[in-house]
Amino acid sequence: MSNRSADSRHDTVQERPAAPNVPLRRNRGFQLLWAGSVFAFLGKEIAELAYPLVVLAVTGSPGWAGAFGGVQIFTSLLCGMPAGELADRYDRRRLLLCVEAARALATGSVVVAFLLDAVSLPHLLAVAVVVGAVQPLGGSTRMLLVRSLVPPRQLTAALTQEEVRSHAAATSGPPLGGALYAVAQVVPFVVTACSFAASLVLTLFVRPPAEAPHAPMRAAEREPLLSRMTVGLRALWGHPTLRTGMLFAAAMNTVTAPVILSVVVHLREQGLTSTAIGFTTMALAVGGLAGTVLVAPLHKLLAPGVLMLWLGGTAALLIGSLAAPWGRWWPALALFLLGLGGPSMRVLVDILIFRQVPDEQRGRAGAACMTVFGAGASLGVFLAGQLLEHFSAAVTVLVLASVLAAAWCVGLRTRELRRAKWPEEQEA
Template sequence: MTEHDHPPRPPSPASPRRLRALLPDLTPWRSSRDFRRIWLAGLVTVFGSFLTFVALPLQLKELTGSTLAVGAIGAVELVPLIVCGLYGGALADALDRRKLILWTEAGLGVLTGILLLNTVLPHPMVWPLYVVAALVSACTGLQRPAMQSIVPRIVPHEQLPAAITLNSMRWQLGAIAGPSLAGVIIAFTGLQWAYILDVVTFVVSVGLITGISPSPASHDAGKPSLRGILEGARYAWGRKELLGTYAIDLAAMFFAFPNAIFPFLADDLHAPWALGLMYAAGAVGSLVVSLTSGWVPRIHRHGRMVVFAAAGWGLAMTMAGRMHNVWLVLFFLAVAGGCDMVSGLFRSAMWDQTIPDELRGRLAGIELLSYSVGPQLGQVRAGGMAAFTNVRASVWTGGLACLASVGLLATALPKLMSYDQRTDEHAVRMRRARGAAAVAEAA
């Protein structure tokens, strides 16, 4: 009997186990009704918002033809985001988080309706685009801290890493489908239909959020105040490993976030058809990481992963700027998105597993600044650099600057590099507090 005559060996039982270990953990989705509703609301909102995310800079490009004008979106969004992000964190600790999410979601829908009305005018105006962009940034700043800080209330402590991954996956699905569909919609039906669909998604998400349980403030929560905001800032300043995550992400996004100039990059590569794919490529890379994220709970040195992932983002953006083939550009944009996802997973794990509940909203407001101010300033940097040099140089020089800044910050932040969630005093304290609360609730 030859070796080819032997019957095939049955598959090893270890293989399915290894495969399952890579797949995302769906436990929070199954165990929490409120998490399911807020997850679905976020999914439809992200999908619609990415339609507008593509439509708005493209409309500005068509009306002005200027990279500086498109990059200026980041400038007008910056101050409202800073002010409302910090105040939104204080509001999240002092008010019912569900109500705050609900009203800001409705406000975002109204603002998208204003963009739609401006678009259907015989001669659309430029200034409303900037005004609405600033107001959307303000609403986002008010909403995000509440949206993030409500998750630890509706998901058990040990399920938080899985919940973070699922929320990231929600964003990625919308970020892939939204920009990809936006390109098709705008090309065949016009900008107004992108705005119409975005308004519809806000109507759906408001209905879903209405059905989640109230999330009132802690019994000893004070009124929103500058003193309360400063209390959160002092806590963050005393946690050097948290400051490290903020600084790393801010530097990476400032130097290497070229999304505002994608319409010009697509033209430079003679591939205007690829605009939607450029916006979606990063989310594709992020989704790949999410779908294989079963390894995340086994990593304990979260700070090191944040640094390595940020360096990978910078390297991938450098390569994207150097490529002349549009498919290679898309590939490296996807790699950058995967690296950003890794960084986001471990940043969020550090925050959610170590911050006390009574400070969670205010710290989420500071966190919002770290991962949102960077992209806003990055858009200004990318647009300005493209105007003074060229589009692709703006991309690859930003990637190199990101690599250099991440290296310097890693050297200057030893507590970030040494962080270990198994032994960190804040993580241990939060595990004990959540465990005691669970025992008391069961009794």
């Protein structure tokens, strides 16, 4: 979508005041938001490990332990599009405060249940619904707040700092959650509730530039709710470059989402201990953390479509190589190398959404992307599970690599993707 096209769609909407033009490290609003998100993401990673363990302790059923995550993911997908509509129509800082308050209260209710010796499966599943419902709204509002707090020329650096946060939390959260759970079952939930509360307090002090007054409701905004919620998806789908980029990224997400599951099964087939498996799978998050330093150089060196194709091609090769009998530690190295490209891909997608969709549609466009990606990840995990049920892990990763290779071939033949360019403000 050209800048001229995006600008023309702003004719009837006043522009948001400019973000403060100061070095990123002195941008108080962004750093407060980032610090709050560090607490929130760390708490989320701790809880991701603790909830299944508690469900397993309460029910003794691995099926119900898995159902907790399934309920959370399904609710997130269901609420993705409405979250984008809310993010585009209401104050984003207040919405994020509501999200953090809901997560803190939901987690706090589990702490209270432990203190009263009243932990139950229905209560835990209700918490899964609450946490899953607010997750896409939190992601959309946080993404849009970053855009309002950071000038366009600093956006890559800001998003890279966001990636550092995500991968650091993914690396440290699970082992910390396990250590806290070993102290007492309630401890990880106390820490998680405090983390969400800390994020809420820090967000209170974030002061984004005041939004321009809303123009009178236009004809498009008088459309039915379902039509309004899908505006972002239609905006992305209507532009060949954005449509192709979104679909290619979704294909990558579909294939990479079940990689950890496949590696775990593969290593168990080889007789590795749970400790060795844990260190091996952690390599993906470590690679992602290391990959944050590559974001700026890769974005300067390669056009977005070329970078996307390069990352997709190397990912297909690395996933396929997991089937090779190159020693027990080869999967850890392959996962590390696979993780290196993750931050560059996510920042690439964010830049395209941030810059090439009008501000009044960014929440819905971002939510549409996250919904498509989440649905693809769920489908990928399900299909990989079926493959693992009937075939070896080596066959499964080869099938996954073949699917991504096929998507890469289609992308390579797509002129819009090959010739895509960075938005002008991003180049400034």
